[in-house]
Amino acid sequence: MSDTVIPLLKRFATISALTLLTACASLAPEERVEARIPAQWVAPLPHQGSIIALSEWWEDQGDPVLVELIRTAQEVSPTVSSALARVEALRAQQTAAEAKLLPSLNAQTGLRRGIALPGSALATRSDAGLQAAWELDWLGANRQALRAAGGRVEGSAAQWHEARVSVAAEVAQLYYSLRSCRRQAELLRQDAESRAQTARLLELSARAGWSASAEAATAQASAAQSRSRLTQQLAQCDIQIKGLVALTGLEESALRARLPADPGGETPTAPFAIASLPAQLVSQRPDVYAAEREVVWAAAQVGSAQAARLPRLSLDGSITAVRLANGGGSQDFTLWTLGPLALDLPIFDAGQRRAAVDSARSAYRDAVVAYRARVRQAVREVEEALVNLRASDERLNDTQLASLGYSRALAATSARHAQGMASLLELEDARRSAVAARTEVESLVLAQRLYWISLYRAAGGGFTPGQPGADASTRADSPR
Structure with missing residues (x-):
C-alpha cells in the first residue's frame, strides 16, 4: 500500500506547490497603469529656446546673487528638510524589509551552576x-514588502527634488x-x-500773476499724488525683501547688502527648449x-x-559548545x-486578512486615480505656461511701441506747455499715459520672466x- 500512497502524496505536494506559486505570481495587481496623454502640445512651443539642462538653468541666468539666494533658501527650507528626512526614514524601512529576505544569526552565551539531576554532584x-x-520566502510575501518599500523610497526622492x-x-x-519693483519705483521717483x-x-x-492759482x-495735487504712489511702491519693495528674508534665513541687513544697489535694466531670460512630445x-x-511610484x-x-x-x-537551527x-x-x-x-498555515482569523486585502486594493485604486489626475494636471500646467509665454511675447512688442509713442507725446506736450x-x-494727461505705458512694459517683462x-x-x-535621488551629500548641490 505504501507503494501507492507515497507517489500520490508526492503528486499532491507537487500540485499544491505549483498552485501556490501560481497564486503568488498573481498576488499584486498591475504596477504600470496607462494614463491618457495627448500626442502633441496644442499651445505653440517657444521658438527661441535652446537645449540646456534645466538643473543648470539658474546659473545660465548670469545672476550670481540669485543663485546664492536659492542655495541658501534650499539649505534652510523646512519643506526640503522634511522631504529629505522622509527619504532617510523610508530608506531605513527599505533596509529592514530587505533584511527579512536573509537569515538572522544571533550569538548566545551563558554560565550556570547547580545540581542538574538528583544525586549528582x-x-x-x-x-x-x-x-x-x-x-x-517561497510565496514572495517579503519580496512584495521590499518592492513596496522601494517604491516609497523612489517616490520620496522625487518629492525631495520637487521641494x-x-x-x-x-x-x-x-x-x-523685487528687481521689477525697484525699477518701477525709480520710474515713479523720476x-x-x-x-x-x-x-x-x-x-x-501764480505768485507773479502769470498763471491761474x-x-x-x-500741479501741487498732482505732485502729492505722485509722491503717494512712490511711497506705496517703496513699501511693496520692502515687503518683498521681508519675504526673501523669511525664505533665505538671512539677516535683512545682510540681504540688502547682497542685493544690487542699482536694479538697472532687466537682462533677458535664458530660454530653454522643452520636449516636443508630452x-x-x-x-x-x-x-x-x-x-x-505610489x-x-x-x-x-x-x-x-x-x-x-x-x-x-520557516527554518531554525543552532549550534552550542558546552563545558560541564x-x-x-x-x-x-x-x-x-x-x-x-x-x-504556518492560516485557518481562521474572523476575516482580518481579507479585510486587509480589501483595504490595500482600495488604496491601489485611489493611487491609480491620483496618478492619472497628476498626469492631466502636468499637461495642463505646461499648456498654460506655453499660452502665457506666447501671449506675453506678442503683447510686449506692442506695449513697447505704445510706451515709445507716449514718451514722444509727453516730450512734445512738455515743449508746448513751456511755450x-x-x-x-x-x-x-500725457505724463500719466507715459508713466502708465512704461509701468505696463515693466510689468510685462516681469510677467514674461x-x-x-x-x-x-x-x-x-x-x-x-x-538617477540617485536625495542623499545627505546632495544638500549643497547646485540649486534646482
Missing part, C-alpha cells in the same frame, strides 16, 4: 553558541519681483521729481514620477496582504539542532527618473 555549566532563523524646485522658483519669483518741478514753477508763476493747485516631458516631472507601492501592498493569507515556511565542570573534572561537548522546519501752447491738464519660471517648474526642473 554540584556542577558548573558554561556554553556559547549560535542560533539561526530564516523565513523561506527643491519649488523653493528655487519661489525665491526667483520674489527676487525678480515722475514725482518732474511733477514737483512743474508744481514749483507754476507756484512761482487753480492751475498751480492742480509623454516625454511628463515622465520628467517629479510629482508624476512620485505618483507613479502606484507601485500600493500594488505591492496588495501583494503583501494577499501573501499574508498564504502559508509561511564539577569536582571530578570537566567535560566538553557540542550540541546542534536543525529545525524545526515550521509551516504756453498746451494746458497743464494736457501735460498731466515669471511665465518662464512656471514653465521651468511644469517641465520638472531638471528631474531625471532613475
Whole structure:
C-alpha cells in the first residue's frame, strides 16, 4: 500500500506547490497603469529656446546673487528638510524589509551552576553558541514588502527634488519681483521729481500773476499724488525683501547688502527648449514620477496582504559548545539542532486578512486615480505656461511701441506747455499715459520672466527618473 500512497502524496505536494506559486505570481495587481496623454502640445512651443539642462538653468541666468539666494533658501527650507528626512526614514524601512529576505544569526552565551539531576554532584555549566532563523520566502510575501518599500523610497526622492524646485522658483519669483519693483519705483521717483518741478514753477508763476492759482493747485495735487504712489511702491519693495528674508534665513541687513544697489535694466531670460512630445516631458516631472511610484507601492501592498493569507515556511537551527565542570573534572561537548522546519498555515482569523486585502486594493485604486489626475494636471500646467509665454511675447512688442509713442507725446506736450501752447491738464494727461505705458512694459517683462519660471517648474526642473535621488551629500548641490 505504501507503494501507492507515497507517489500520490508526492503528486499532491507537487500540485499544491505549483498552485501556490501560481497564486503568488498573481498576488499584486498591475504596477504600470496607462494614463491618457495627448500626442502633441496644442499651445505653440517657444521658438527661441535652446537645449540646456534645466538643473543648470539658474546659473545660465548670469545672476550670481540669485543663485546664492536659492542655495541658501534650499539649505534652510523646512519643506526640503522634511522631504529629505522622509527619504532617510523610508530608506531605513527599505533596509529592514530587505533584511527579512536573509537569515538572522544571533550569538548566545551563558554560565550556570547547580545540581542538574538528583544525586549528582554540584556542577558548573558554561556554553556559547549560535542560533539561526530564516523565513523561506517561497510565496514572495517579503519580496512584495521590499518592492513596496522601494517604491516609497523612489517616490520620496522625487518629492525631495520637487521641494527643491519649488523653493528655487519661489525665491526667483520674489527676487525678480523685487528687481521689477525697484525699477518701477525709480520710474515713479523720476515722475514725482518732474511733477514737483512743474508744481514749483507754476507756484512761482501764480505768485507773479502769470498763471491761474487753480492751475498751480492742480500741479501741487498732482505732485502729492505722485509722491503717494512712490511711497506705496517703496513699501511693496520692502515687503518683498521681508519675504526673501523669511525664505533665505538671512539677516535683512545682510540681504540688502547682497542685493544690487542699482536694479538697472532687466537682462533677458535664458530660454530653454522643452520636449516636443508630452509623454516625454511628463515622465520628467517629479510629482508624476512620485505618483507613479505610489502606484507601485500600493500594488505591492496588495501583494503583501494577499501573501499574508498564504502559508509561511520557516527554518531554525543552532549550534552550542558546552563545558560541564564539577569536582571530578570537566567535560566538553557540542550540541546542534536543525529545525524545526515550521509551516504556518492560516485557518481562521474572523476575516482580518481579507479585510486587509480589501483595504490595500482600495488604496491601489485611489493611487491609480491620483496618478492619472497628476498626469492631466502636468499637461495642463505646461499648456498654460506655453499660452502665457506666447501671449506675453506678442503683447510686449506692442506695449513697447505704445510706451515709445507716449514718451514722444509727453516730450512734445512738455515743449508746448513751456511755450504756453498746451494746458497743464494736457501735460498731466500725457505724463500719466507715459508713466502708465512704461509701468505696463515693466510689468510685462516681469510677467514674461515669471511665465518662464512656471514653465521651468511644469517641465520638472531638471528631474531625471532613475538617477540617485536625495542623499545627505546632495544638500549643497547646485540649486534646482
